[in-house]
Amino acid sequence: MHFNKHVFTISAAALLLANLLLPDAAFAQKIPSLKDAFRKDFGIGTCLNNAQIEERDPATTAFIASQFNMATPENIMKSALIHPKWDTYDFTMGDKLIEFGKKHKIKINGHTLIWHSQLPSFIRGIKSADSIRTFFTDHIKTVAGHYNGKVYSWDVVNEALNEDGTMRKSVFLQHLGDDFVTEAFRLAQQAAPKTELYYNDYNNEQPKKRAGCIELIKKIKAAGVRIDGVGIQGHWHVGKVPFQDIEESILQYAALGVKVMFTELDIEVLPRNFQGADVGARMTANEQSNPYTAGLPDSVQQQLAADYEALFKLFLKHKDKVTRVTFWGVNDGDSWLNGWPIRGRTNYPLLFDRNNQPKPAFEKVIALKK
Ligand code: 9MR
Numbered sequence: 001m002h003f004n005k006h007v008f009t010i011s012a013a014a015l016l017l018a019n020l021l022l023p024d025a026a027f028a029q030k031i032p033s034l035k036d037a038f039r040k041d042f043g044i045g046t047c048l049n050n051a052q053i054e055e056r057d058p059a060t061t062a063f064i065a066s067q068f069n070m071a072t073p074e075n076i077m078k079s080a081l082i083h084p085k086w087d088t089y090d091f092t093m094g095d096k097l098i099e100f101g102k103k104h105k106i107k108i109n110g111h112t113l114i115w116h117s118q119l120p121s122f123i124r125g126i127k128s129a130d131s132i133r134t135f136f137t138d139h140i141k142t143v144a145g146h147y148n149g150k151v152y153s154w155d156v157v158n159e160a161l162n163e164d165g166t167m168r169k170s171v172f173l174q175h176l177g178d179d180f181v182t183e184a185f186r187l188a189q190q191a192a193p194k195t196e197l198y199y200n201d202y203n204n205e206q207p208k209k210r211a212g213c214i215e216l217i218k219k220i221k222a223a224g225v226r227i228d229g230v231g232i233q234g235h236w237h238v239g240k241v242p243f244q245d246i247e248e249s250i251l252q253y254a255a256l257g258v259k260v261m262f263t264e265l266d267i268e269v270l271p272r273n274f275q276g277a278d279v280g281a282r283m284t285a286n287e288q289s290n291p292y293t294a295g296l297p298d299s300v301q302q303q304l305a306a307d308y309e310a311l312f313k314l315f316l317k318h319k320d321k322v323t324r325v326t327f328w329g330v331n332d333g334d335s336w337l338n339g340w341p342i343r344g345r346t347n348y349p350l351l352f353d354r355n356n357q358p359k360p361a362f363e364k365v366i367a368l369k370k
Contacts, residue, residue: 031358034351035069037369041319043107045070045326047264049334053097063330063356065104070152070324072109072263073097074336078118083139086122091146098150107152109263109326112200113140114184115158116170117279123171132175140184144191153196155231155263156188157181161201163276165212181216185225200231200263202277205242205249217256229323231263235277238269238300241307247314254321262315264328266349267307268337269300283341290345300348301360308351309364316368331356 035044046068053076055061064071075081076093083089101108114136126132144154160181162168172180181199188197199220204213213230220227230253236242253260264277271289274281283289292300315322329335333354337347351362358366 031066031356032366034067034362034366037366038325039069041316042322043070043324043326044068045072045109045263045324046330047072047074047111047326047328048097048100048330049074050076050093052330052334053093053100055100060330060356061104065106067330068106070107070109070326071097071101072111072155072326074111074328075118077110077143078112078115079139080118080120082143083120085120086135089142089146094147098147108150109198109324110144110147110151110154110195112155112158113143113188114156114160114172114180116168116172117159119171129175132171136172136176136180136184137187140187141191144188144195147195148192149194151192151195153198153228154188154192155200156197156227157184158200159202160199160216161204161209161212163203163206163209165208165210165215167212182220182223182225185220185227186223189226196228196259197226198229198231198259198261198263199227200233202233202235202264203275204230205232205245207245207248210245210249210252214252214256217253217258221256227258229259229261231261233264233277233328234262234266235264235328236267236307237272237275238267238307239303240275241267241311243310243314246311247318250314250318250321254318259323260318260321261324261326262322263324263326265311265325266328266335266337267304269296269304269348270337270345272341279340281341285342289342292348293346296348304348305360305364308361309368312365312368327351332359 038044048071160168167173167178203209250260327350329350331352332348332350335347335349337349338345353359
């Protein structure tokens with residue numbers, strides 16, 4: 001008895017000391033873990049920015065490692081950053097991300113090989129189809145080749161579709177024709193035979209865009225080229241999450257024999273006059289556009305929680321088809337939605353607040369597994 005009491009006293013003292021020395025990390029331990037709760041169902045991911053990849057804040061690193069088992073680079077693997085000049089590649093940050101993943105047992109989804117946005121500035125000077133084809137081929141071969149066996153998966157092509165399901169008039173469509181998507185997958189398959197290959201888009205749960213996406217997937221498969229999955233980004237709006245379209249999409253995509261993923265999940269709570277995530281779109285600020293600088297009203301907080309709860313119920317219902325759910329940011333403070341489509345707003349789209357504390361939405365989601 002005496003011995004046990006002694007041990008208890010020592011471990012209690014150690015805990016107290018740990019709390020004093022590492023208040024944030026120790027607190028992070030007490031928050032239930034999303035990745036653990038959903039381990040048997042699907043992967044739980046986040047996007048990561050430079051500060052997070054470079055582990056500038058140890059408490060943040062510990063928190064990320066405790067909550068997520070998959071990660072997507074928010075920006076550093078986009079072509080403007082990884083391929084800044086015609087014959088120059090910069091793998092510095094991408095390689096750091098690979099190390100981060102190894103160290104913290106987090107699988108990395110490469111994002112993204114072919115996208116019309118965040119292209120290197122030299123692309124604007126290119127006028128010939130031949131040169132665009134050379135860029136396209138070299139870029140995929142070099143980047144996918146460099147990370148073969150290191151990233152778990154690639155978003156091979158991102159956002160190639162318009163809202164009506166037709167192909168977006170990108171520089172690739174204009175110069176290479178509409179087979180460019182199949183060609184991108186063919187090149188990625190050759191350069192990265194050990195990597196899963198995905199098509200990724202926003203609003204592709206909407207019926208018309210979904211139909212275009214299904215055509216793309218069928219076309220890739222018909223050419224004998226491998227595509228392993230489709231990403232539905234999931235940039236939705238509070239109180240307007242299209243649950244029926246989402247469920248229909250899970251079923252229709254899975255019927256094609258591809259995995260279904262939710263790849264950039266966040267739920268917008270601020271006023272917006274359009275839906276989606278077209279990074280080129282902007283809105284003008286007015287007195288009503290940034291209403292929650294002092295905090296989120298309880299009614300909106302509860303609606304956000306109800307939306308997240310219903311979404312995760314749906315994901316769980318189809319856990320045999322849904323392989324990953326990735327949030328587009330660790331906490332509300334990280335979210336791109338604080339800066340788009342209007343700069344400098346205070347947004348609340350994720351499960352953790354600006355101090356990595358769980359919000360009511362987190363409690364609802366985690367309660368589904370209790
Ligand atoms: O979150 C990203 C933000 O930091 C960048 O400025 C932006 C511009 O390219 O891209 C954001 O991420 C986008 C993702 O790569 C593709 N789908 C839409 C995402 C939100 O815009």
